[in-house]
Amino acid sequence: MNVAFFTYPAAFQNVGGGEVLLLKMKEYLERRGVTVDLFDIWKGRIERYDLLHVFGSVKDCLGLMQVANRRSVKVAITPLLWSDIRRAIFTEGSIKTKGEFVARHLAKVLFPAFPSSRRKMLLSSDLIFPNSEIEKKQIARLFAVPEEKMSVVYNGVDERFLNADAELFRQRFGAKPFVLSVGRIEPRKNQLNLIRAVKRLGGMRLVLIGSPVSEYPEYDVQCRREGEGFTTFVPTIPHDDPLLESAYAACSLFVLQGWFETPGLVALEAALAGATVIVTRGGSTVEYFADMADYLDPASPVQMSELIRRNLDSVSSERKNELKMRILDRYTWDRAAEKTLQAYQTCVTSPTEK
Numbered sequence: 423m424n425v426a427f428f429t430y431p432a433a434f435q436n437v438g439g440g441e442v443l444l445l446k447m448k449e450y451l452e453r454r455g456v457t458v459d460l461f462d463i464w465k466g467r468i469e470r471y472d473l474l475h476v477f478g479s480v481k482d483c484l485g486l487m488q489v490a491n492r493r494s495v496k497v498a499i500t501p502l503l504w505s506d507i508r509r510a511i512f513t514e515g516s517i518k519t520k521g522e523f524v525a526r527h528l529a530k531v532l533f534p535a536f537p538s539s540r541r542k543m544l545l546s547s548d549l550i551f552p553n554s555e556i557e558k559k560q561i562a563r564l565f566a567v568p569e570e571k572m573s574v575v576y577n578g579v580d581e582r583f584l585n586a587d588a589e590l591f592r593q594r595f596g597a598k599p600f601v602l603s604v605g606r607i608e609p610r611k612n613q614l615n616l617i618r619a620v621k622r623l624g625g626m627r628l629v630l631i632g633s634p635v636s637e638y639p640e641y642d643v644q645c646r647r648e649g650e651g652f653t654t655f656v657p658t659i660p661h662d663d664p665l666l667e668s669a670y671a672a673c674s675l676f677v678l679q680g681w682f683e684t685p686g687l688v689a690l691e692a693a694l695a696g697a698t699v700i701v702t703r704g705g706s707t708v709e710y711f712a713d714m715a716d717y718l719d720p721a722s723p724v725q726m727s728e729l730i731r732r733n734l735d736s737v738s739s740e741r742k743n744e745l746k747m748r749i750l751d752r753y754t755w756d757r758a759a760e761k762t763l764q765a766y767q768t769c770v771t772s773p774t775e776k
Contacts, residue, residue: 423770424456425473426460427448428477439687442661443502447758447759451763454763468486469493472770473770475497475499476499476500476547484542487547491546497546499549501540504706505560506681507527534563534564544561548571550573551574552574553577554684556706573765576758577685578753579749579753583691590665591672592668601675602675603629604631606634608638609638610680612720613632615679615723618648620727625652630655667691673697677700681702683707685706689711697742698742699715700733701715701717702717704720716732716733
């Protein structure tokens with residue numbers, strides 16, 4: 423089977439979980455004998471492939487999807503999609519920006535069949551890969567897309583994180599206890615509220631691994647200003663760098679504080695490395711972490727601070743081990759690739775129905 427992977431042009435300018443997912447899926451599908459190309463917009467010919475797999479639901483990808491439709495090439499999409507009105511109300515931005523987001527969300531709730539580029543992308547796909555049952559139901563509800571087109575494929579984790587060694591990070595950044603968060607510095611990731619939460623604890627060090635997103639320079643400045651004196655800002659560490667897994671193993675607590683996550687690869691990686699994790703309620707996190715992690719309110723630094731304090735003071739090794747076993751059993755890249763390939767095989771041999 424020959425598969426073309428595609429995403430929007432700016433995706434790898436700010437590498438995050440979606441880009442890691444794309445590359446890991448390529449790696450593990452190739453281990454199963456699938457030929458996977460990163461589609462070359464200059465030289466590639468879409469009709470040479472059995473299937474086009476798009477990552478992300480950004481409208482820049484729609485044109486190629488429609489070309490694939492016209493040339494009878496099957497199309498799959500991993501939409502990485504979440505819409506939540508609380509994000510619009512509480513996140514950074516002007517009143518106008520917030521109002522526009524709320525209006526778009528309400529339009530989807532009230533009129534799910536209303537035309538939009540995202541709905542066109544979903545309807546142009548033969549196969550949709552939500553990362554959870556929660557995301558699947560939201561897509562069906564907000565975009566009037568039949569659930570029969572969807573196949574849930576859970577995100578995965580590299581098993582190498584299980585053997586993480588804390589010493590490498592401690593030698594580089596010191597052995598003082600710290601709270602850790604990993605992700606691009608941007609409003610959606612909500613580092614500012616985490617900084618405010620840790621500041622309330624007094625004396626606790628915070629480490630933020632991730633580079634600022636160029637679209638939000640003011641947000642980065644504000645984070646650095648409010649985190650001065652107790653926050654260490656570390657630029658993005660490549661996913662295959664042992665320093666990343668070492669940071670997970672070295673931290674006293676890992677926090678996933680974004681407005682929404684589907685579900686946040688970094689929290690799965692940190693948990694597998696042995697960290698205690700607390701995660702946002704936004705998105706599909708509860709489907710992954712069940713009752714093996716505590717859930718924070720991303721809008722409340724006060725609640726977040728109390729949750730951090732409680733998890734720093736009292737850590738259940740039994741719960742941490744249960745979460746490790748849950749991840750190894752359900753959320754590995756090999757399992758994700760197996761499920762994806764099964765869906766591919768069914769899709770390419772079935773009649774096209776849009």
